[in-house]
Amino acid sequence: MDDASQVGEARRLAADLSTRLAFDSVLAGRISVAINELCNNLIRHAVGGRLMIGARAAGEAMMIELISMDDGPGMGDLQACMCDGYSSAGSAGQGLGAVRRMADDFDIVSLPGQGSWILARFYREREVGGHPVRAGPVHGCAVGAVCLAAPGEQVSGDGWGVAQHEGGADILVADGLGHGPMAAVSAKAALDAFATGPGVSPRELLERVHTALRSTRGAAVSAVRLDMRANQIRFAGAGNVIGRIITGTADRTLLPQPGTAGIEVRAVQEQVIDWPAHALVILCSDGVQTRWQLEDASLLRHDPTLIAAFILGKFSRGCDDATVLVIRRAEE
CATH class of the missing domain: 3.60.40.10 (PPM-type phosphatase domain)
Structure with a gap:
């Protein structure tokens, strides 16, 4: 992930996956926004940035997972980077905070000098008794x-x-x-x-x-x-x-x-x-x-x-x- 043209390609791949897995348009839109934020962060701030997009089942749930990772430089103040309005590149500083709010599961590791690894997970709703229920992780x-x-x-x-x-x-x-x-x-x-x-x-x-x-x-x-x-x-x-x-x-x-x-x-x-x-x-x-x-x-x-x-x-x-x-x- 080293060129702005790859951001659109990643969004298209995720949109195709969302369609094939019957994710609704609202959820597909959240995934698209998250991809946009993660990819732009990789292009602006990281070396050796990569984005992985995958899907798997967990019990009755179906999930799409986004994984952003890079080779550095890492985040010196992770808590500050998660706050809205914080930016080290002159942008609006909404990226990571927005991804965390939109994702059903979110996790991040950042090691100064080594790189950052970010997970954003989105679950497809299922119906129980005719009502949509957000399916979550399996216990056990x-x-x-x-x-x-x-x-x-x-x-x-x-x-x-x-x-x-x-x-x-x-x-x-x-x-x-x-x-x-x-x-x-x-x-x-x-x-x-x-x-x-x-x-x-x-x-x-x-x-x-x-x-x-x-x-x-x-x-x-x-x-x-x-x-x-x-x-x-x-x-x-x-x-x-x-x-x-x-x-x-x-x-x-x-x-x-x-x-x-x-x-x-x-x-x-x-x-x-x-x-x-x-x-x-x-x-x-x-x-x-x-x-x-x-x-x-x-x-x-x-x-x-x-x-x-x-x-x-x-x-x-x-x-x-x-x-x-x-x-x-x-x-x-």
Whole structure:
């Protein structure tokens, strides 16, 4: 995002997405205004500015997420920047404050000298008993993810899925071998297998995915079950989709076994690990550097989607599909 012409392009892409997802004109207008403000801030103030526009379901809700991120210089006084009328570039100073008011969910991280990451989320209304109800986040586990295609590709060869249930959640992240359309076929086949029958253990799920991918080029796959009742994490994986459990005082790695689902996977081994109350569970495909660091423990308190964007923005290898998924217990 380094030219004014890209602002209109971003608005058009968001308008098309809003139409396809049946967002009403008022909500689509709010999204358009937010894009305008975020993009203009990137052009005026930032280096290496990028805007991501995505959509996903959360329970009965459908949401559009806007993520603005850049490589600096960051905001010296974040609270001042959020106030109407504040500007360091001679503008009216309405941008970030306006985005925060229009968005259903809003979060921001800014690190002086490193950059800023901003999340604005918009929920589509649903009808209950003939009356519109604003659908909000699902209770249980809070989930955030960013999945990007390799440079020059139109589709990502990565895929992810989360199935929430009473007492926890099941997770699958798949990284199709290589990138591009054929890798995307592998990732989709893995997610289709994940969707066919929830409730199985990670070991059983990985075995099911291995069988389902035999007609594809294969994929690295990691499966996780989060059990809030037993406070446990169950993990099984083959390939290079690596997990981390981070609490702020501890950092434990979940390492998959060698192999490629659909091609060769030896007897699946399942790990069982304690799940601390405030821990983040983070899964990354190999488009993200292995030894990434959150650096500032205060990042743990932010929205999982913003944390995923931070990790991807700072530690993407820049040459492959890249996915970061972050999940934790939702705040009641």
